[in-house]
Amino acid sequence: MKIILLSGGSGKRLWPLSNEARSKQFLKVLQDPEGNSESMIQRIYRQIRQSHPETEVVIAAGEAQRDSLRRQLHGQAEVVYEPARRHTYPAILLSAAYLLDVRQMSEDEVIAVLPVDPYVEQDYFERLRDMEQALMDSGADICLLGIRPTYPSEKYGYIKGQAVPGSAYFRVDAYTEKPDLETAQRLVGEEALWNGGVFVFRASFVRALIEKEVGVLSFTRVRERYQDLPYNSFDCEVTEKCASLVCVMYEGQWNDMGTWNTLTAKMEKPDGGFVIRGEDCVNTHVVNELAIPVVALGLKDTVVVASADGILVSDKHASSYMGQYVEQIDNRPMYEKRQWGEYRVLDFAQCRSGKENSLTKHLHVEAGRSLSYQLHHLRDEVWTIIDGKGLFLLDGKIREASRGDVLYIPKGHKHGMASREGVDFIEVQLGTDLVEEDIERFDWDWGDLRG
């Protein structure tokens, strides 16, 4: 068995902590058995490894997750980066093509696909062996994992089936993806199960899908044609149409951590950051990433989340319906952790006349790290060093820069910064389109910055 872990983007369901660059699975709001904080992806990867220490695991992720994955999984995991964010069907085809074409896995082996966001017990990962066995015994195309519903949700797929005497699985008679509320109520009454989003199938099954879409089993070809693959979920594109499904049930704890309502239920501490709360707050969580205080008084069943991107104040239940409201917000990311350190956007100002703009950031380059050697076509930059010192590279010439130095970088000039001890600076950008994408990167060998 090989495992594909789908590290999808969370969109804005956990706004303002999730955005394009920072998905919910990287938020360190959980706790590992030793009491250290961990993220969803750290938790699930640890749990997979505990049950399947030798199994090859491939993570399907967006390019924007590269730095977060390296930081949080310390390069342990193999990652297949999607050329664009599409949906689960293209992501599964790409990762499977990687396993079959690049890693040369056997067509007779099975692939298990796991979502990144359920909060589950260890037994969940043991069920993958039962699913593999069920697939082999039944001769079915796909084995699903069934979860007992706790309420008539419109968000999930529903599985109905017939028990197979003497076995741990059942045959699926009917599969209904995201029904309306009335249908969901009926299905729950009929003891249908939720589809937990785990799929087990033979490699040969997905090979046929790949060949159907791009003509040949080639990882490169799937990458090249990625934008042309159906923008659809695996559930809708495959599961719903599949005539040969079996299902294994998982009876343990299962929580979808995709909303603040469900996520806060699993958070070990009610507050994070600079928070002052009155003793009269009940079932209230406050997460504050800003440097200014949040004062919370007399709140009940409320979640307050403040980040550089915005501030959410919501009744916990109402937070599940946040999507429609935050879709209107189209801000650039205001804070990002990167491979080299982190930055925070402090200010954005449009000039009163014309289309010129300015943007101010605080950047921190970690000890022993370097910003890529880069240039911008649409902006000048002014860097004022406020802490530490570094090596400043401009058009191939290196100079030392330390607190109090002001560095001027006209547009079109290559520049970089490296630091042995860590350096902070304020960057004022002056130009038209002040976007992260206005960057051209070059190679530069800084040598051993730890030396």
Added chain:
Amino acid sequence: MKIILLSGGSGKRLWPLSNEARSKQFLKVLQDPEGNSESMIQRIYRQIRQSHPETEVVIAAGEAQRDSLRRQLHGQAEVVYEPARRHTYPAILLSAAYLLDVRQMSEDEVIAVLPVDPYVEQDYFERLRDMEQALMDSGADICLLGIRPTYPSEKYGYIKGQAVPGSAYFRVDAYTEKPDLETAQRLVGEEALWNGGVFVFRASFVRALIEKEVGVLSFTRVRERYQDLPYNSFDCEVTEKCASLVCVMYEGQWNDMGTWNTLTAKMEKPDGGFVIRGEDCVNTHVVNELAIPVVALGLKDTVVVASADGILVSDKHASSYMGQYVEQIDNRPMYEKRQWGEYRVLDFAQCRSGKENSLTKHLHVEAGRSLSYQLHHLRDEVWTIIDGKGLFLLDGKIREASRGDVLYIPKGHKHGMASREGVDFIEVQLGTDLVEEDIERFDWDWGDLRG
């Protein structure tokens, strides 16, 4: 009659919009009869002028209110600036000394003292004439304004008295300042009235108090000895001990706008700033002064206020008890409107080694205005012009500065900035104590910047 309007600091009861520099009375959250937004002080000054167009009005205010008063009252009002923030007793003595000594008012005239923060109808100001008449007719030392209590509050003084047949006032038998809850309940049951904080007395009465405190009727002497005057309210220092009190009643609307609970009840619009609210919010006010969005969903009886100083999320009733929580917060002001424009603190960073710090601001100098000519002893500054242009003055030399220019100001060097068209710049401060107080101001004649 002369009027003293006490423009006290609000402390932190309307945090995070009120701070040392910005008191609640300057928040433009009300609406004037023409539908324009107005602040408490604009409203009460307008109301005073409507009932008493010819009366001399003196405002007692702290130095930190100078810019706000000039902006909001357009230099119409006479202001006596207190040398330090003390309490109402010293403030009333200082203003009365100004009226008696500097303005040479007659000792037989009366002075009416008004608080700045009640939300009242026009009739309230008509009652001042009844109070003057009552003082004259009764021969009492002080006339108070009685308000019918709406609940047994521990915050107010309580007045009990005997009606005087055929007159509009009554004689006060007992005055109880800030009783405990049990006593307040009893007093409300006995039909005692709240003291509305308005005092009318003869100028000769307060002259005796001034002479008792500083030996002579001299405005200069009261200013000089200001720090030594009793740090006490007029209620506790004088009213409570006074044997000869009368009271006139005001029956109209009266709301103390000292808490978010009472202030939001008078706000014309539920939201201010970049706010996205769900339709399911009930009796909820959101005021957002930040550039990032606040999303409010499913809230009931809640007030959300976000400013550069912090974020308050509170049940409206619970917001009345905010004091104890925000007292712990000892931030510098993060945003101030000034005579010359405004600034916002973007970033504060402590150096990893030692006691060096940095602070980053966005400053906007308005068209036709200038920053004072100044120097700092404890910090260097780097200014990067991001919008507009101005005249930059350094050690007596003027140069033009415009977008993209970077100006370096070492500590100990005199500098200033003036602008005909308006100019914005990012200021990075580098030093030890980065406080507003590290400033020495000098005179400079910029000539006519409007020219």
